[in-house]
Amino acid sequence: MPSGRVHNLINIAAYSVLAAGALYATRQDLLVVTPAQALNFTLAYAAGTFLLSPDLDLAEGKVDSKRHWGVLGVLWVPYGMLFSHRGWSHSWVIGPLTRLLYVALIAALIVGLVRFIAPDLQMPTIPQPIAWKVVLPLLIGYYLSQWLHLIADGVRPDHGLRKSYRKVRGR
Template sequence: MPSGRTHEAINLTLLGLGGALYLAQGGSPEEPRALAFLLGYLAGTFLLSPDLDLAEKGVRAQGRWGVLGALWRPYGWLFRHRGLSHTWILGPLTRLGYLLLLLFLLYGLLKGVAAFMGASLALALPPLPKEVLLFGLLGYYLSQWLHLVADGIWPDHDLRRLKRPR
């Protein structure tokens, strides 16, 4: 199985080739959909790698988070390495869901601290067009799928495992 560096090299190489093709076709790097795709792809490659399911300390995927990498250890305890977290649809969703849970808990903590101090905390996010969000999600999923292919996990991997006699 490839190392974390190899996964990153594969993803960045294909991103560079895809970016060159996009620009050669007259695409603009300032296009919001292209930027959303790029950010989703890079987040999936460096921050939300399928290898976050490795619970041991010093894992490259967790190290990218710095001190916050410790927050991903429970994710590694929940998911066996190359188990559900290394599936084509649910695997990336588990990491997004876990990230949303962490953000929700952080927001709750900050809101509680603000209330304790006699202040209020309101979160106002600018609305993003659905198309931009979809391109960000597409970039994220593509980076995840490249990781899985490099690990030898193809889309029919789970189907073949289900058909195998026990």
């Protein structure tokens, strides 16, 4: 299993190749990528690589992703206690989703606290409806960064399913 630094280098190298390929494909009119889509993909990919790594399930210890959060890294300690290392947090679909839901929970708690303390404060709103052309690059960038981490760890796509199936069968 690579170190956090090696995971980051793998993701940076993969992003460089992917960005060069996307740039070439758009210049050859093989692909259409708007600047907003490229930015959304890049931001989600960077967040998935540096802030929301699957190794946050080790958040009680020294994890690169936790350190990148600075003093807010302490918020990930409960996540590390909730998930065992290389368990569900290292599955291909549910693992990344758990981290997104955890961030959403933290954000909801902060918004609730701000609304309780300052009920008259105007909070920013999310425009509705959110278009797929905005959401899709975010999801692809985030999940791709997660999957590269899992590939480097040697985790197969059916990781979580195999464990559950063994438990059901009694192995």
